[in-house]
Amino acid sequence: xxxxxxxxxxxxxxxxxxxxxxxxxxxxxxxxxxxxxxxxxxxxxxxxxxxxxxxxxxxxxxxxxxxxxxxxxxxxxxxxxxxxxxxxxxxxxxxxxxxxxxxxxxxxxxxxxxxxxxxxxx
Amino acid sequence: xxxxxxxxxxxxxxxxxxxxxxxxxxxxxxxxxxxxxxxxxxxxxxxxxxxxxxxxxxxxxxxxxxxxxxxxxxxxxxxxxxxxxxxxxxxxxxxxxxxxxxxxxxxxxxxxxxxxxxxxxx
DNA sequence: CCGTATCCGTAATGATACTG
DNA sequence: CAGTATCATTACGGATACGG
Numbered sequence: 001x002x003x004x005x006x007x008x009x010x011x012x013x014x015x016x017x018x019x020x021x022x023x024x025x026x027x028x029x030x031x032x033x034x035x036x037x038x039x040x041x042x043x044x045x046x047x048x049x050x051x052x053x054x055x056x057x058x059x060x061x062x063x064x065x066x067x068x069x070x071x072x073x074x075x076x077x078x079x080x081x082x083x084x085x086x087x088x089x090x091x092x093x094x095x096x097x098x099x100x101x102x103x104x105x106x107x108x109x110x111x112x113x114x115x116x117x118x119x120x121x122x
Numbered sequence: 123x124x125x126x127x128x129x130x131x132x133x134x135x136x137x138x139x140x141x142x143x144x145x146x147x148x149x150x151x152x153x154x155x156x157x158x159x160x161x162x163x164x165x166x167x168x169x170x171x172x173x174x175x176x177x178x179x180x181x182x183x184x185x186x187x188x189x190x191x192x193x194x195x196x197x198x199x200x201x202x203x204x205x206x207x208x209x210x211x212x213x214x215x216x217x218x219x220x221x222x223x224x225x226x227x228x229x230x231x232x233x234x235x236x237x238x239x240x241x242x243x244x
Numbered sequence: 245c246c247g248t249a250t251c252c253g254t255a256a257t258g259a260t261a262c263t264g
Numbered sequence: 265c266a267g268t269a270t271c272a273t274t275a276c277g278g279a280t281a282c283g284g
Contacts, residue, residue: 022233023158023226029236033257036145049266060258065267075240086264086265096239099232104145106228110221111144114151117218118197155277171246182278187247208245208284 029074030100034059034067039093039100042077046092076100151196152222156181156189161215161222164199168214198222 030036034056041047041055052064068091071077076097082088093100152158156178163169163177174186190213193199198219204210215222 019230020162022230022237024233025237026229026233027158036149037142040142040145053266058258060260061267062259062269063257066257075236075243084265089266094239096236099235103228103232106225107148108141108144110225111146111148113221114197114218115144115147117216121197180278182280183247184249184279185277188277206245211246 026103029071029076030103032067032070034063035071036104038064038067038071039076039097040104042091042093042097043101043104046090048091049089052091071097148225151193151198152225154189154192156185157193158226160186160189160193161198161219162226164213164215164219165223168212170213171211174213193219 030039037056037059038052041052047055049061049064049068052068053059053061056064068077068079072079075094077091077093080090080092082090152161159178159181160174163174169177171183171186171190174190175181175183178186190199190201194201197216199213199215202212202214204212
């Protein structure tokens with residue numbers, strides 16, 4: 001569906017398959033109940049496993065571990081082990097990971113707008 | 123929507139619950155395998171049930187129906203029934219629904235950036 | 245045309261206990 | 265501290281058939 005409803009300025013076809021793929025990529029990366037909370041927490045700097053557990057209410061170590069692994073695989077976070085006793089592990093956003101912030105902002109923006117819109121019609 | 127981690131000792135953040143809630147709202151709305159494809163298709167104008175089925179490869183009527191109901195409940199689409207025989211039903215994005223487009227654009231943008239970033243390091 | 249009803253398999257998440 | 269292992273449960277989505 002390569003529709004292009006060209007209005008004045010360009011920038012239109014969401015449905016061009018290249019864009020569809022990009023959206024799918026993005027969704028795959030942030031998929032799961034805890035990915036965005038984790039990223040959100042890491043927006044404020046490096047965190048250790050325990051810090052993340054404390055920051056994110058109700059998350060279990062199992063899920064935190066699992067999601068962090070996926071984020072690392074997807075180059076969203078880096079994991080650094082320091083050879084202390086006991087070991088210290090730090091998680092940090094990659095540059096790409098930090099840019100998800102813009103997406104989060106867009107989500108916050110839409111969420112608030114939408115709530116407002118819905119409220120005003122009820 | 124700024125992050126400003128510097129408000130005295132208080133963390134003013136994305137994690138401020140108001141923002142967390144807004145993100146969760148947004149995710150709830152677009153959750154599911156077919157929500158964004160449906161919204162994407164409706165970006166190009168009103169569609170009938172059958173049109174959507176044709177536009178979206180592999181979707182079953184069960185899922186299309188289910189997702190449309192949720193989108194309607196969330197004020198993302200409107201459903202209009204015309205009293206013809208057989209009945210005609212049209213689905214259309216609400217203003218709020220149309221604004222999801224901005225979110226899609228942000229996803230496309232990040233997805234492409236990220237792919238680029240990952241490629242260049244391999 | 246516009247859906248609904250059932251049934252079923254898998255994937256995602258939770259609960260809890262445990263290890264190096 | 266930084267995770268794993270195991271088991272139970274729920275959410276999600278596909279297949280198919282049928283109804284107004």
